[in-house]
Amino acid sequence: MLYLLIATVCFSLSFGLIKSQLSMLPTDFVVMLRLLFAFVIFLPFVRKFTCKDHLKAFFIGMIQFGVMYFAFLKAFKFLQGNEVALLTTTTPVFVAIWASLFGDRFKFVYILCILMSVFGAGIVVWQNLEFSQIVKGVLLMETSNCTFALGQVLWKKFIPDEIKSENLMASAYLGAFFLIMPFVIANNEIATTSLTHLQILAILYLGVVPTGIGFYLWNKGSKYVKSSTLAIMNNLKIPFGVLFSILIFHEKIDVLNFILGSSVIILAILILHWRLKQDA
Helix, strand or coil: CHHHHHHHHHHHCHHHHHHHHHCCCCHHHHHHHHHHHHHHHHHHHCCCCCHHHHHHHHHHHHHHHHHHHHHHHHHCCCCCHHHHHHHHHHHHHHHHHHHHHCCCCCCHHHHHHHHHHHHHHHHHHHHHCCHHHCHHHHHHHHHHHHHHHHHHHHHHHHCCCCCCHHHCHHHHHHHHHHHHHHHHHHCCHHHHCCCCHHHHHHHHHHHHHHHHHHHHHHHHHHCCCCHHHHHHHCCCHHHHHHHHHHHCCCCCCCHHHHHHHHHHHHHHHHHHHHHHHHHC
16 A cells, blocks of 8 residues: 555646646657656666566556556646546546456445545546536546556556566566657657756656656555555545645645545545455
């Protein structure tokens, strides 16, 4: 659980930072740089496992990081940061669906906790949503949520427990990099895109902290919790993201909605852990 909490904090700054500094840049170019930085960080941790294990991580990375990041960053061209945060609330539903397809048994109380977390995250930023402007953004975000959820479940299911996550993360980021790179080359974006100093720092932070460290901690933490807990934790980043947007990027929100929504998410997590103790 601690790994997931630390990863949540790493992710939460991304919403405001991407919208304020990077939303005007080519999406695939930004994704490529983030993945490249993350790959370099974990390259020293690569170990000699079977080719099969590295290929698993490679193809999971294509889905979880490649497709997810492209759709996620593209959505910022149509949505505000808070709207993106709201639309990530469906990720737990996708986690539940994918986990069920791969054999996990979901009790009713787990589904209840997932729905509570979705509802709570929606309360936090619902007032910022303008449906007339977000049709494309919604489709992109649901694609992002679906592939991120699938990647989590696949990693938990198919990466052996005896393998440390850090030893395969470079392969996962490399898979995502190879998926994105052809689009960057086709659009000649390396030669035509110029970056300000702030944009360089923003991409460096996003590549090292949320993409590199954050997703490593998330995949590592996913190995130690049930799929239902993983689903709930996906939404804890929403109140954190809104809080950082207020304090750092000076976005305006409804304080009452923030308190109520965050309380519902925390209550869902407490109910879940109480139920898990009862089942133990």
